[in-house]
Amino acid sequence: MSEEIQYDAFPPFCKLKMEGFSFPFNHVEIWQNGTKIDELEFKGFIQCEIINAEKEQIARASILCTAVIFIAHLTQYLKLASDYDALITGDHRLQYIRIPEKTNTICVGLTMMQMLIGPTIPERDFEPNEPYCCNVFLKNQRVAKVSFSLCNPERLIEFTYQI
Numbered sequence: 001m002s003e004e005i006q007y008d009a010f011p012p013f014c015k016l017k018m019e020g021f022s023f024p025f026n027h028v029e030i031w032q033n034g035t036k037i038d039e040l041e042f043k044g045f046i047q048c049e050i051i052n053a054e055k056e057q058i059a060r061a062s063i064l065c066t067a068v069i070f071i072a073h074l075t076q077y078l079k080l081a082s083d084y085d086a087l088i089t090g091d092h093r094l095q096y097i098r099i100p101e102k103t104n105t106i107c108v109g110l111t112m113m114q115m116l117i118g119p120t121i122p123e124r125d126f127e128p129n130e131p132y133c134c135n136v137f138l139k140n141q142r143v144a145k146v147s148f149s150l151c152n153p154e155r156l157i158e159f160t161y162q163i
Helices: 069-075 110-115
Strands: 021-025 027-032 035-040 044-052 059-065 081-084 086-089 094-097 100-103 121-126 131-139 142-152 154-160
Touching: 021 142, 021 154, 035 069, 081 131, 110 131, 110 142
Parallel strands: 100 121
Antiparallel strands: 021 044, 027 035, 027 154, 044 059, 059 081, 086 094, 094 131, 131 142, 142 154
16 A cells, blocks of 8 residues: 655645746646546656746746657647746645636636635636646655646646656
Protein backbone atom coordinates (compact mmCIF):
# COMPACT_ATOMS: atom_id res chain seq x y z
CA MET A 1 0.00 0.00 0.00
CA SER A 2 1.48 3.34 -1.05
CA GLU A 3 1.84 6.23 1.36
CA GLU A 4 -0.34 9.26 0.63
CA ILE A 5 1.62 12.45 -0.02
CA GLN A 6 1.10 15.20 2.54
CA TYR A 7 1.18 18.50 0.68
CA ASP A 8 1.94 21.83 2.33
CA ALA A 9 -1.16 23.40 3.94
CA PHE A 10 -2.42 26.97 3.57
CA PRO A 11 -5.25 29.03 5.07
CA PRO A 12 -7.97 28.92 2.39
CA PHE A 13 -8.95 31.76 0.05
CA CYS A 14 -6.06 34.13 0.73
CA LYS A 15 -5.07 36.24 -2.26
CA LEU A 16 -1.34 36.17 -3.05
CA LYS A 17 1.02 38.08 -5.31
CA MET A 18 1.42 36.03 -8.48
CA GLU A 19 4.79 34.39 -9.02
CA GLY A 20 6.07 32.15 -11.77
CA PHE A 21 7.23 28.55 -11.40
CA SER A 22 8.70 25.69 -13.40
CA PHE A 23 7.83 22.03 -12.91
CA PRO A 24 9.25 18.96 -14.70
CA PHE A 25 6.75 16.16 -15.30
CA ASN A 26 6.89 12.63 -16.68
CA HIS A 27 3.39 11.35 -15.89
CA VAL A 28 -0.04 12.73 -16.82
CA GLU A 29 -3.45 11.45 -15.70
CA ILE A 30 -6.72 12.70 -17.18
CA TRP A 31 -9.86 12.37 -15.03
CA GLN A 32 -13.48 12.96 -15.97
CA ASN A 33 -16.44 12.46 -13.62
CA GLY A 34 -14.17 10.78 -11.06
CA THR A 35 -12.84 8.19 -13.53
CA LYS A 36 -9.38 8.08 -15.04
CA ILE A 37 -9.95 8.21 -18.81
CA ASP A 38 -6.36 8.48 -20.03
CA GLU A 39 -2.76 8.24 -18.82
CA LEU A 40 0.42 9.38 -20.56
CA GLU A 41 4.14 8.92 -19.89
CA PHE A 42 6.24 11.74 -21.43
CA LYS A 43 8.90 14.12 -20.14
CA GLY A 44 8.20 17.83 -20.25
CA PHE A 45 7.89 21.03 -18.23
CA ILE A 46 5.12 23.27 -17.05
CA GLN A 47 6.39 26.84 -17.09
CA CYS A 48 4.38 29.64 -15.52
CA GLU A 49 5.48 33.19 -16.22
CA ILE A 50 4.06 36.49 -15.06
CA ILE A 51 3.10 38.92 -17.81
CA ASN A 52 2.61 42.59 -17.01
CA ALA A 53 -0.40 43.91 -18.90
CA GLU A 54 -1.59 47.54 -18.86
CA LYS A 55 -3.06 47.70 -15.34
CA GLU A 56 -2.78 44.08 -14.27
CA GLN A 57 -0.64 41.00 -14.17
CA ILE A 58 -1.48 37.74 -15.88
CA ALA A 59 0.03 34.35 -15.12
CA ARG A 60 0.54 32.23 -18.25
CA ALA A 61 1.03 28.50 -17.67
CA SER A 62 2.55 26.69 -20.65
CA ILE A 63 3.20 23.00 -21.22
CA LEU A 64 6.55 22.46 -22.89
CA CYS A 65 7.39 19.14 -24.51
CA THR A 66 9.17 18.28 -27.74
CA ALA A 67 7.35 14.99 -28.30
CA VAL A 68 4.91 15.76 -31.11
CA ILE A 69 2.79 12.66 -30.42
CA PHE A 70 2.36 13.75 -26.77
CA ILE A 71 1.38 17.30 -27.77
CA ALA A 72 -1.08 16.03 -30.39
CA HIS A 73 -2.70 13.68 -27.86
CA LEU A 74 -2.77 16.14 -24.94
CA THR A 75 -4.27 19.10 -26.82
CA GLN A 76 -7.57 17.27 -27.27
CA TYR A 77 -7.89 17.59 -23.48
CA LEU A 78 -5.87 20.70 -22.55
CA LYS A 79 -4.59 23.86 -24.23
CA LEU A 80 -0.80 24.15 -24.20
CA ALA A 81 -0.98 27.67 -22.73
CA SER A 82 -3.59 29.22 -20.44
CA ASP A 83 -3.87 32.57 -18.68
CA TYR A 84 -4.93 33.33 -15.10
CA ASP A 85 -5.89 36.58 -13.38
CA ALA A 86 -5.31 35.85 -9.69
CA LEU A 87 -3.52 33.52 -7.28
CA ILE A 88 -5.27 32.27 -4.15
CA THR A 89 -4.66 29.59 -1.56
CA GLY A 90 -6.66 26.42 -1.14
CA ASP A 91 -6.34 24.04 1.80
CA HIS A 92 -3.40 22.13 0.28
CA ARG A 93 -2.68 24.01 -2.92
CA LEU A 94 -2.10 27.32 -4.61
CA GLN A 95 -4.67 28.14 -7.27
CA TYR A 96 -4.08 30.31 -10.32
CA ILE A 97 -7.62 31.21 -11.38
CA ARG A 98 -9.63 32.83 -14.15
CA ILE A 99 -13.21 33.30 -12.96
CA PRO A 100 -15.59 35.08 -15.35
CA GLU A 101 -18.80 36.74 -14.18
CA LYS A 102 -20.53 35.49 -17.37
CA THR A 103 -19.52 32.28 -19.13
CA ASN A 104 -20.73 29.61 -21.52
CA THR A 105 -20.40 26.76 -19.05
CA ILE A 106 -21.50 25.67 -15.59
CA CYS A 107 -19.62 23.35 -13.26
CA VAL A 108 -19.38 22.89 -9.52
CA GLY A 109 -15.80 24.20 -9.13
CA LEU A 110 -16.31 27.32 -11.22
CA THR A 111 -19.65 28.12 -9.55
CA MET A 112 -18.05 27.71 -6.11
CA MET A 113 -15.20 30.05 -7.07
CA GLN A 114 -17.68 32.63 -8.40
CA MET A 115 -19.52 32.60 -5.06
CA LEU A 116 -16.51 32.48 -2.71
CA ILE A 117 -13.93 34.59 -4.55
CA GLY A 118 -15.99 36.56 -7.03
CA PRO A 119 -15.19 37.10 -10.68
CA THR A 120 -11.70 38.00 -11.86
CA ILE A 121 -12.90 39.02 -15.36
CA PRO A 122 -16.27 40.21 -16.71
CA GLU A 123 -16.82 37.51 -19.35
CA ARG A 124 -15.15 34.45 -20.88
CA ASP A 125 -16.44 31.64 -23.08
CA PHE A 126 -14.25 28.63 -22.32
CA GLU A 127 -13.11 26.31 -25.07
CA PRO A 128 -13.51 22.56 -24.36
CA ASN A 129 -9.78 22.23 -23.59
CA GLU A 130 -9.37 25.51 -21.66
CA PRO A 131 -8.90 25.38 -17.87
CA TYR A 132 -10.24 27.91 -15.39
CA CYS A 133 -7.80 26.86 -12.65
CA CYS A 134 -4.19 25.71 -12.35
CA ASN A 135 -3.60 23.98 -9.01
CA VAL A 136 -0.04 23.90 -7.69
CA PHE A 137 0.69 21.45 -4.87
CA LEU A 138 3.80 22.07 -2.78
CA LYS A 139 5.78 19.65 -0.64
CA ASN A 140 8.33 21.37 1.63
CA GLN A 141 7.79 24.60 -0.35
CA ARG A 142 8.69 22.95 -3.68
CA VAL A 143 6.27 22.21 -6.51
CA ALA A 144 5.32 18.51 -6.26
CA LYS A 145 2.26 18.29 -8.56
CA VAL A 146 0.34 20.54 -10.95
CA SER A 147 -3.24 19.97 -12.08
CA PHE A 148 -5.64 21.84 -14.32
CA SER A 149 -9.41 22.07 -13.74
CA LEU A 150 -11.74 22.37 -16.74
CA CYS A 151 -15.49 22.84 -17.07
CA ASN A 152 -16.41 22.08 -20.62
CA PRO A 153 -16.67 19.10 -19.79
CA GLU A 154 -15.70 18.84 -16.11
CA ARG A 155 -12.24 17.38 -16.18
CA LEU A 156 -9.04 17.28 -14.08
CA ILE A 157 -5.61 16.82 -15.66
CA GLU A 158 -2.76 15.98 -13.25
CA PHE A 159 0.95 16.33 -13.97
CA THR A 160 3.45 14.58 -11.68
CA TYR A 161 7.07 13.54 -11.69
CA GLN A 162 7.36 9.87 -10.79
CA ILE A 163 10.66 8.27 -9.87
